[in-house]
Amino acid sequence: MKTRTLVAAVAAAAVVTAGSIALLARAADPTVEQLLADHALLRRELDRCRDLGMKAVDDPRCKVADEAERRRFFGGGVKYTPITPQVFPNTPAPAAPGPDPKAAPQSGGAPPHG
Incomplete structure (x- = not known):
């Protein structure tokens, strides 16, 4: 006993x-913010994940390191929205298209060319 x-x-x-x-x-x-603040730590984590091979896909630390590397590479700023250039600045802007007069219904029952 x-x-x-x-x-x-x-x-x-x-x-x-x-x-x-x-x-x-x-x-x-480490968290994503810690990895972003310490580049040497991020490098060590990414090297560790590289050495893991395919096991890195399921490793939670590698997922955090990948997210930190993605944020570091792409940044967190505003997305780029290009401004359309005005090719011919001296020409006036086209007017908004109005209703097509040919598509308007005919008044009365008379044929169009009658």
């Missing part, structure tokens, strides 16, 4: 230790 209690206590201690290590490891994962 004493051996079973000892084994159970050791197993419980191992589970608690493993759980706390996992929680501490998760807490140490």
Whole structure:
């Protein structure tokens, strides 16, 4: 009975230790903002993900590093909206098209050319 209690206590201690290590490891994962602030840390994370190969697709730290790299590359500014150039600045702008007089219904029942 004493051996079973000892084994159970050791197993419980191992589970608690493993759980706390996992929680501490998760807490140490850098955020996107931390990676953006520290370029060397971002480089290390991207190098680690590169070395993981295809496992990096499912790795949460690699997803955070990819998001930070995307934000760093593309920036967070306003999207570019080009202004249409006026090719011939001396010509007036075209007037808004009005209703087509040929498409207007004829008044009365008379034929159009009758």
